[in-house]
Amino acid sequence: MLGVSIPLSQLEILASSFAAIKDEIKPQFLESKDFILLTQIADLVIPRTDTPGAIDAGVHGFIDMMLSQWASSETQSKYLAGFNYINKEAKLSFDANFIECTKGQKISILKRLDIRKESAKDQRQAFFVELKWFVITGYYSSKEGASIELNYDRMPGRYQGCLPFDEQGKAWSS
Amino acid sequence: MNNDFDAIVVGSGISGGWAIKELTERGLKVLLIERGPETIHGEDYIGEGKAPWELPYHGAIPEDTLSKEYAIQKQCYALDDATKHFFVNDRQHPYITDKDKPFSWIRGYQLGGRSLLWYRQSYRWSEMDFTANKLDGHGVDWPIRYQDIAPWYDHVETFAGISGSKEGLEQLPDGQFLPPMEMNCVELEVKKQIERQFPNRSMIIGRCAHLTKPTKEHLELGRGQCQSRDECERGCSFGAYFSTLSATLPAAKRTKNLTILTDSIVHSVVYDAANKRATGVRIINSKTNEHEELNARLIFLCASTLGTTQIMLNSRSNTFPNGIANSSGCLGLNLMDHIFESGASGEYPGFKDKYFKGRRPNGIYIPRYHNVNTRDERFIRGFGFQGGGKRPSWERAKSIPGIGVSLKEQLRKPGSWTFSLGGFGEMLPDQRNRVWLDKKLKDKWGIPILNIECILRENERKMLKVMSEDAKEMLESSGIINVQPYNNSAPPGLAIHEMGTARMGRDPNTSVLNKYNQAHDVPNLFVTDGSCMASSACQNPSLTYMALTARASANAVEMLQEGKL
Ligand SMILES: Cc1cc2nc3c(=O)[nH]c(=O)nc-3n(C[C@H](O)[C@H](O)[C@H](O)COP(=O)(O)OP(=O)(O)OC[C@H]3O[C@@H](n4cnc5c(N)ncnc54)[C@H](O)[C@@H]3O)c2cc1C
Ligand code: SF4
Numbered sequence: 001m002l003g004v005s006i007p008l009s010q011l012e013i014l015a016s017s018f019a020a021i022k023d024e025i026k027p028q029f030l031e032s033k034d035f036i037l038l039t040q041i042a043d044l045v046i047p048r049t050d051t052p053g054a055i056d057a058g059v060h061g062f063i064d065m066m067l068s069q070w071a072s073s074e075t076q077s078k079y080l081a082g083f084n085y086i087n088k089e090a091k092l093s094f095d096a097n098f099i100e101c102t103k104g105q106k107i108s109i110l111k112r113l114d115i116r117k118e119s120a121k122d123q124r125q126a127f128f129v130e131l132k133w134f135v136i137t138g139y140y141s142s143k144e145g146a147s148i149e150l151n152y153d154r155m156p157g158r159y160q161g162c163l164p165f166d167e168q169g170k171a172w173s174s
Numbered sequence: 175m176n177n178d179f180d181a182i183v184v185g186s187g188i189s190g191g192w193a194i195k196e197l198t199e200r201g202l203k204v205l206l207i208e209r210g211p212e213t214i215h216g217e218d219y220i221g222e223g224k225a226p227w228e229l230p231y232h233g234a235i236p237e238d239t240l241s242k243e244y245a246i247q248k249q250c251y252a253l254d255d256a257t258k259h260f261f262v263n264d265r266q267h268p269y270i271t272d273k274d275k276p277f278s279w280i281r282g283y284q285l286g287g288r289s290l291l292w293y294r295q296s297y298r299w300s301e302m303d304f305t306a307n308k309l310d311g312h313g314v315d316w317p318i319r320y321q322d323i324a325p326w327y328d329h330v331e332t333f334a335g336i337s338g339s340k341e342g343l344e345q346l347p348d349g350q351f352l353p354p355m356e357m358n359c360v361e362l363e364v365k366k367q368i369e370r371q372f373p374n375r376s377m378i379i380g381r382c383a384h385l386t387k388p389t390k391e392h393l394e395l396g397r398g399q400c401q402s403r404d405e406c407e408r409g410c411s412f413g414a415y416f417s418t419l420s421a422t423l424p425a426a427k428r429t430k431n432l433t434i435l436t437d438s439i440v441h442s443v444v445y446d447a448a449n450k451r452a453t454g455v456r457i458i459n460s461k462t463n464e465h466e467e468l469n470a471r472l473i474f475l476c477a478s479t480l481g482t483t484q485i486m487l488n489s490r491s492n493t494f495p496n497g498i499a500n501s502s503g504c505l506g507l508n509l510m511d512h513i514f515e516s517g518a519s520g521e522y523p524g525f526k527d528k529y530f531k532g533r534r535p536n537g538i539y540i541p542r543y544h545n546v547n548t549r550d551e552r553f554i555r556g557f558g559f560q561g562g563g564k565r566p567s568w569e570r571a572k573s574i575p576g577i578g579v580s581l582k583e584q585l586r587k588p589g590s591w592t593f594s595l596g597g598f599g600e601m602l603p604d605q606r607n608r609v610w611l612d613k614k615l616k617d618k619w620g621i622p623i624l625n626i627e628c629i630l631r632e633n634e635r636k637m638l639k640v641m642s643e644d645a646k647e648m649l650e651s652s653g654i655i656n657v658q659p660y661n662n663s664a665p666p667g668l669a670i671h672e673m674g675t676a677r678m679g680r681d682p683n684t685s686v687l688n689k690y691n692q693a694h695d696v697p698n699l700f701v702t703d704g705s706c707m708a709s710s711a712c713q714n715p716s717l718t719y720m721a722l723t724a725r726a727s728a729n730a731v732e733m734l735q736e737g738k739l
Contacts, residue, residue, distance in 0.1 A: 045577045053582075062232075072237040107578070114575050133572055140568040140585070141226035141233075149586065150567065152225060156532035159402040161358030165529040171567040171588040174226065174533070 025061040029068035029076070034083045036099050038063060038131075041086075044110055045135045046145075054135055057144035063134055082127035089113065089124055146173035179205040179433070179470040180734070182455055184440045184485065187287020188716050189703040189723045190476035191422030192330065196727035197474070198431035202734075205470060206432060209439040209460060209477075210284035213260075215419040219409025221256020229256055249668055250280045252291050252407040260290050260407070269624045270612060277626040278667035279480060285436055287478065288670070289417040291407045294383040294535070295560065296336045297713035298327050298347045302546070307709050310554050313508065313603030314679040316708045317689035320347070326721035333425075334416040334720065335392055337400075337536070338381030346541040346558075346713070352386045354379045355536050359525045360563035360591045367652035368540070375543045375648075380536040380560065383416035383717075395424050404533035415535070435468075437461055439619055442489035443473055443498050443699065452498070452699045455485075458619045472698050472730055472739065476723065479509075479704035480609060483675040484624050486701075487611045499676075499693035502683050506610050508603040509628045510674040510710040515664035516638040517559065518645035519594030520657035529565060529588060537562035540595065540648075542712055544640070553636040557599030557712045559645065565591050593654050597641030600712040601666075602633055603674055628666045638663060671715050673704035690733075691726035698739050702726045 027035040039060040046054035054060070067079055086109070090098040094105045101109065113128035115121070139145035146152045150173040180202035183193045190206065197204045226232045233254045240248050247253050247261040262281045271277050282288045301320040308315040324347070331350040339354040357365065357379055365377040384400040385392055392398075397413035397420055406415050413420030426432045441456040444467060454469030475482040483506055489498035497505045542556035550556075565588035576584065607629065611622040630638070638661055646659040666672075679685020682694035687706050693699040702723035704715060711718075733739045 046582055047578055049579055049582060066231060066234075070231045070234060070236045072241070075237055110577055114577055132577065136568065136571045136585075138232070143225070143227045145568075146226060149582070153532070154223060154225065154403075156402045159356055159530065159532035159534035161356040161361065161530050161534075162525075162528050163531055165527050165588075168529050168531070170586050171565075172533075173567060 025058065025064070027061075027064045030064050033097075033099070034080070035060065035064060037083055037086065040099060040106065041110065041131065042135045042138075044106060045132055046139045051149045052144035054139045054145075057139050057142035059135055059138040059142065062138045062142065066134075066138075078127070079131075082131060085124040085127055086113070140173055149173075179203050179468075181205070181472040181474060181730075182207060182468060182470040183474040183476055184455065185209075185287060185475070185477035185481060185703065186285050186418055186423070186434075187282075187476065187478055187703070188289045188292070188418065189478075189719045190287065190474070191289060191418030191426075192720050192723040193474045193476050193702060193727050194426040194432055195422040196724050197472075197731065198426045198429040200728070200731040201431065202472075202731060203431050204426070204433070205468065206426075206434045207438050207440055207455065207457060207468070208285050208287075208434070208436045210282075210287075210436065212434075212436045213285040213290070213419060215413070215424075216409075216411035218259070219411055220259070221254075221408040222405070222411060223403070224256070231255055246278055247280060249278050249665075250670070252293075256408045257291065260284060260286075260409075266618065268615075268617065269626055270615065271626050275627055275629050276665040277628050278665045279626065279672070280667065280670045281478070281481075285434070286418040286423070290409055290419065292417075292670075292716060293714075294406065294415050295539075295714040296331075296334070296338075296381050296383050296717040297539070298349055299323075299711050299713055299718055300345050300347050302345055303709065303711040303713075306555060306711075307603070312554075313709050314677065314681065314684050317678055317680045317685075322689070323718070323721050323725065326725040327717065330717065330720040330724055332389075333391065334383050334421060334717075335385045335388065335397070336381055336717070337384050337386040339379055341376065341378050341541075343376065343541055345543075345546050349381070351381070352384075352389075355382075355384075355386060355534055357538065358530050358563055359528045360522045360593055361538050363522070363525075364563065364593055364649075364652040364654070365538070368648050371651050372543070372648065374547060375540060377538055377540050380539045382536045384535060385414045395421060397421065400535065402532035402534055404535040406535055439621070440477065440485050441465070441619070441621055442485060443475070444469075445489065445491045445493060445498055445696065447491065447493045450696070452696050458621075460619065463619065472700065472734065474727070474730075475699070475701045475705075476703045479672045479675055480624060480626070482701055482703055482705045483609055484611070484621070486676060487609075488622060494695070499686055499695040499699055501695050502685060504605075504677060504684060504686050506675050507605040507608045508674040508677055509607040509609060509626070509666075509672065510601040510603060510707070511628070511666045512669035512671045512710060512712060512714075513557075513599040513601055513630060513634045513638055513663075513666075514597060514669045516599075516641040516645075516661040517561065517594065517596035518642055518649050518657050518659040519561075519592060520649050520654040522563065522591040522593055522654055524653075525591055552640060553633050555600040555602070555633070555637075555712070557597045557637055557641055559595040559597050559641075561593070561595035563591055563593040565589055593649060593652075595645040595649065597638070597645065598669065598712055598714070599634065599637045599641060601710050602631070603677070603709055604631060607666075609675055626667075630663060630666065635663075671704070671710070673707040673710055673715060676701050676705035677708045678706050679708060690729045691722060692730070700726050700730055
């Protein structure tokens with residue numbers, strides 16, 4: 001956290017969502033309540049630290065765009081249903097929609113859903129694992145994730161197979 | 175169209191590219207006919223040099239397009255939003271297989287064919303490969319031996335630019351190599367262990383068609399040094415990997431002897447029974463549907479294995495009711511691919527303080543070792559492995575739980591080194607594996623579409639099993655942990671090394687082509703793509719198509735000049 005706290009009582013998005021609010025991404029596909037939910041989940045999966053987080057990278061807008069333009073209608077329905085699952089999960093545990101839960105509650109919901117894909121037992125877990133992967137791929141293929149958080153080398157030149165890791169310090173994004 | 179050509183070359187992929195180069199450089203006026211559109215080197219490499227965030231959908235193909243237009247092609251690892259224009263649209267280019275006998279026909283119809291898309295692994299065949307049929311009785315004896323093709327391997331390697339290391343291996347002869355690429359720490363370690371513990375096995379750096387150090391000849395064609403970007407299938411405007419567009423096409427163009435006709439589908443070869451010669455080809459303009467006949471003294475079919483076979487089967491006349499040059503009845507039979515999707519992978523626990531730089535467009539290779547010096551009781555012939563070591567990046571998040579700061583911090587570092595080996599094995603020629611024209615169904619240009627039937631049989635299945643067992647054993651004895659063997663038999667075709675349906679042979683009764691890739695039945699008809707192959711060996715085949723094409727071209731010109739054609 002950057003020590004900034006933004007009073008967004010109704011949304012209660014974390015500080016790292018600052019960029020999103022600033023840019024005011026208008027969703028193309030999702031209704032605003034689902035878009036807020038997506039935004040909050042993206043933020044919880046990859047928060048802003050000393051480097052940009054998922055929201056800074058526009059991952060919420062990216063996923064909304066992908067759902068609008070890239071996804072098949074089956075995938076679109078799956079995501080709409082999936083956001084409902086997450087709300088159901090929140091209602092069951094905390095008697096509120098996901099976006100109305102406290103940060104701690106949200107994290108506990110996501111941790112419960114965050115199971116390795118192969119061992120996902122129900123649709124809710126399976127959906128979350130897929131959504132999480134969408135956030136991760138969206139982030140690490142974005143400019144912020146790929147070239148600020150990690151290293152990106154457009155034109156490497158010669159391949160060198162065995163260098164001290166410290167020379168790089170972080171992972172290549174591709 | 176001016177009809178005054180010495181030769182017509184059908185298809186502009188790896189084989190056709192070599193045919194136009196060799197024929198034009200020997201002074202022939204050549205017409206190249208390509209069914210796909212023109213591709214412009216550089217300009218049409220739309221995704222080249224772009225970072226993922228600069229590509230639409232970060233490079234992913236919209237789901238509906240993928241399932242509707244690329245139902246087959248999507249099985250190929252190289253298909254993405256920046257390469258899809260180099261793959262056929264499956265809806266427009268159908269073929270038929272039995273539901274439970276799938277065959278994946280991966281194709282690119284454009285100027286340059288699949289030379290734009292290939293992974294560029296380039297290995298010589300050895301004497302063992304050319305004598306295998308004769309020794310164990312599968313298929314027919316090759317009409318050539320290693321020494322017939324060796325000088326042509328030299329020739330094509332020098333021009334194409336093949337990076338590799340000299341190893342002195344009998345089963346994988348050395349060639350004219352540019353400097354080898356580097357192995358990483360784990361690969362060097364695994365190599366050491368494998369070679370120490372398995373005395374007849376070796377692990378070498380892959381041999382690939384990349385300019386690690388361009389020669390004057392390469393530079394003169396406008397080609398340059400490879401930059402280790404590993405996004406070659408999008409096209410490379412440095413011309414740093416071998417393709418028709420980077421190499422053979424500019425070489426042919428500068429002779430001023432080349433005419434190119436794109437968007438023109440060869441329907442069939444025209445046969446003149448009186449003179450016992452092919453006189454030309456019938457073409458269909460893919461856009462206007464106009465038909466035309468074009469003539470030349472020599473016809474070279476290089477439309478890829480199944481493309482050429484389809485043209486030949488469709489070239490019917492009173493003399494050849496079942497396809498031109500098919501008096502043997504072998505045309506369309508003995509389809510082969512390589513068997514793969516069997517191997518193992520695992521993690522290497524050490525070298526955590528080491529990392530690599532650059533995206534090497536190449537891996538390592540373990541040349542065949544079964545049935546080389548000793549006889550294996552379980553199967554005949556053999557397989558090699560491709561593979562390599564790397565440190566996975568954020569993509570490993572797919573299988574690790576966690577969210578938030580800790581996940582992000584974990585992914586900022588690369589994962590442990592991993593190492594994988596995947597086999598490529600020889601498939602035996604078997605006449606039950608075959609293609610034929612459908613009696614009823616035609617494509618939108620009225621050309622009968624292909625039926626394909628090709629399945630793995632006993633020898634292949636045994637080999638696949640041993641592949642994954644061997645891979646596991648080698649990895650485990652090299653200090654790799656958590657070794658996961660796999661054996662998911664991929665549909666034939668997916669190794670994209672389809673070959674064999676118009677084979678070469680000594681006997682006109684059991685083969686279509688002679689030792690110079692010349693049709694036994696039609697002396698001025700030459701077939702030099704993968705359809706000519708009498709066996710499949712286990713090495714990636716395109717370098718051999720190049721050498722056979724260059725050899726056949728040189729020979730055809732000689733025969734022409736001597737008045738023998
Ligand atoms: C992703 C991928 C990776 C590969 N990796 C390797 C590798 O590492 N090593 C290796 O050795 N091989 C590899 N291959 C295989 C290699 O690409 C082929 O073996 C090679 O391209 C065959 O050359 P060709 O000229 O016979 O056919 P192609 O390159 O397919 O060219 C045939 C041309 O003929 C045209 N054509 C077809 N029908 C007609 C017609 N009726 N009329 C006019 N024109 C026609 C086509 O449009 C095409 O341009 C790979 C292939 C792919 C797709
Ligand atoms: S890796 Fe080499 S050949 Fe491939 S695109 Fe980059 S520069 Fe070109």
